[in-house]
Amino acid sequence: xxxxxxxxxxxxxxxxxxxxxxxxxxxxxxxxxxxxxxxxxxxxxxxxxxxxxxxxxxxxxxxxxxxxxxxxxxxxxxxxxxxxxxxxxxxxxxxxxxxxxxxxxxxxxxxxxxxxxxxxxxxxxxxxxxxxxxxxxxxxxxxxxxxxxxxxxxxxxxxxxxxxxxxxxxxxxxxxxxxxxxxxxxxxxxxxxxxxxxxxxxxxxxxxxxxxxxxxxxxxxxxxxxxxxxxxxxxxxxxxxxxxxxxxxxxxxxxxxxxxxxxxxxx
Amino acid sequence: xxxxxxxxxxxxxxxxxxxxxxxxxxxxxxxxxxxxxxxxxxxxxxxxxxxxxxxxxxxxxxxxxxxxxxxxxxxxxxxxxxxxxxxxxxxxxxxxxxxxxxxxxxxxxxxxxxxxxxxxxxxxxxxxxxxxxxxxxxxxxxxxxxxxxxxxxxxxxxxxxxxxxxxxxxxxxxxxxxxxxxxxxxxxxxxxxxxxxxxxxxxxxxxxxxxxxxxxxxxxxxxxxxxxxxxxxxxxxxxxxxxxxxxxxxxxxxxxxxxxxxxxxxxxxxxxxxxxxxxxxxxxxx
Numbered sequence: 001x002x003x004x005x006x007x008x009x010x011x012x013x014x015x016x017x018x019x020x021x022x023x024x025x026x027x028x029x030x031x032x033x034x035x036x037x038x039x040x041x042x043x044x045x046x047x048x049x050x051x052x053x054x055x056x057x058x059x060x061x062x063x064x065x066x067x068x069x070x071x072x073x074x075x076x077x078x079x080x081x082x083x084x085x086x087x088x089x090x091x092x093x094x095x096x097x098x099x100x101x102x103x104x105x106x107x108x109x110x111x112x113x114x115x116x117x118x119x120x121x122x123x124x125x126x127x128x129x130x131x132x133x134x135x136x137x138x139x140x141x142x143x144x145x146x147x148x149x150x151x152x153x154x155x156x157x158x159x160x161x162x163x164x165x166x167x168x169x170x171x172x173x174x175x176x177x178x179x180x181x182x183x184x185x186x187x188x189x190x191x192x193x194x195x196x197x198x199x200x201x202x203x204x205x206x207x208x209x210x211x212x213x214x215x216x217x218x219x220x221x222x223x224x225x226x227x228x229x230x231x232x233x234x235x236x237x238x239x240x241x242x243x244x245x246x247x248x249x250x251x252x253x254x255x256x257x258x259x260x261x262x263x264x265x266x267x
Numbered sequence: 268x269x270x271x272x273x274x275x276x277x278x279x280x281x282x283x284x285x286x287x288x289x290x291x292x293x294x295x296x297x298x299x300x301x302x303x304x305x306x307x308x309x310x311x312x313x314x315x316x317x318x319x320x321x322x323x324x325x326x327x328x329x330x331x332x333x334x335x336x337x338x339x340x341x342x343x344x345x346x347x348x349x350x351x352x353x354x355x356x357x358x359x360x361x362x363x364x365x366x367x368x369x370x371x372x373x374x375x376x377x378x379x380x381x382x383x384x385x386x387x388x389x390x391x392x393x394x395x396x397x398x399x400x401x402x403x404x405x406x407x408x409x410x411x412x413x414x415x416x417x418x419x420x421x422x423x424x425x426x427x428x429x430x431x432x433x434x435x436x437x438x439x440x441x442x443x444x445x446x447x448x449x450x451x452x453x454x455x456x457x458x459x460x461x462x463x464x465x466x467x468x469x470x471x472x473x474x475x476x477x478x479x480x481x482x483x484x485x486x487x488x489x490x491x492x493x494x495x496x497x498x499x500x501x502x503x504x505x506x507x508x509x510x511x512x513x514x515x516x517x518x519x520x521x522x523x524x525x526x527x528x529x530x531x532x533x534x535x536x537x538x539x540x541x542x543x544x545x546x547x548x549x550x551x552x553x
Contacts, residue, residue, distance in 0.1 A: 013392030087376030095393035096365035
């Protein structure tokens, strides 16, 4: 228990530091928020133009929740990239902390940041589309799926964080490749049924597929979470697998970086 | 062959008490893409430091000084040999060792948009310090280094290089390391800042009993601060002695002037001018 509380306390270092960074870069954060709102609006307007309220809501949900998942994913993956850029990576790696503690702190902040960011976009979109009928919506189902999906994305984010650790110049950009592949196969803006069969196989191993299914079922159909077991258990299995896998893979990558001298590089 | 005027003590308890640092036959090689054979960055280096000692490591650019520092603080893995800090094995007791050491490198690496207080708060939490006492200690150390509380709240990017380096030293001191690794801490500083930092290093040893490993290109600094000095050349320790011992060694054995400059040139086989022409440390492949 003492060890656990010590680790939780130490992981707060990363939450506090990332909060300070957000505060100091508030202008950029505002710009990023404008970018995200504009992107979500542009996609949702396709549904508005079609005059189909169901399509509008479906695209809106896709845009908002994809934004959430990519913000969480980016924060975790970029944790290493930012340290590399600032030159502080060696100091963090020298500190007497477990790597799981570092990743726990970074992911906790990423989830809170992602929720706040997404809430702002949600409010803007609801104000922009007053015709939306959310009378049947079951927000509890939506929130539960967002949180469940976060575990899997935290694991994928940890694995993605290996890229900037090992590939100094382009590692951070390579994480976007991973993100776009998830976007392609997860049915964010269209049904996965239109994908070729081999891509549909991939969609079943993407946690985003199940998150979006669950959120859409909750907000459009008002389905309670108790009736969505088929989407819940894959998320539970993926979360329970991907987080330990992420910690393990990051540890292996760290050892490789220490053997080859890759921690030293800055920029 | 290493020339040594002090006893070669590589066992942790060779003189009846735990050594601050034992480096025992350390070896580190790097594979460089365009070379078939690995580059030997550290070649069978051994050293033993007693508590409270300031130990200097001199050498040309690329001689292995920074690599050795990185090996000691666990940022690189050893290919052979072992490192012990206050009796704790670096590999087997990694977290314990990490609590005992800290490092200041030539580049003051910080989150530049954050203030010294914010950066040091992060460091303090990583080492398990409570926020309140850490803040008081931070302000106290910064004040000792000439940085006011008002400056401590502004982004580090607004500070001069010398001020940033002082904040880097404060970050290391905040965690009260028993072993402090200073990797060219005064390189690039103006004479006043350099003297401030040197005085602070002396104070650290006198008042806090810290053990310090110092790498430097400033021979006057090494002469002033170090109890013992070793010179690295191509990854090998070629000589180890006290500053006065080194001077006598080159005077008696090589008929050179009794200076650290003469010792450096004799044992590295190059002039100081050659060394200064190189612009960056190249001891690790990128």
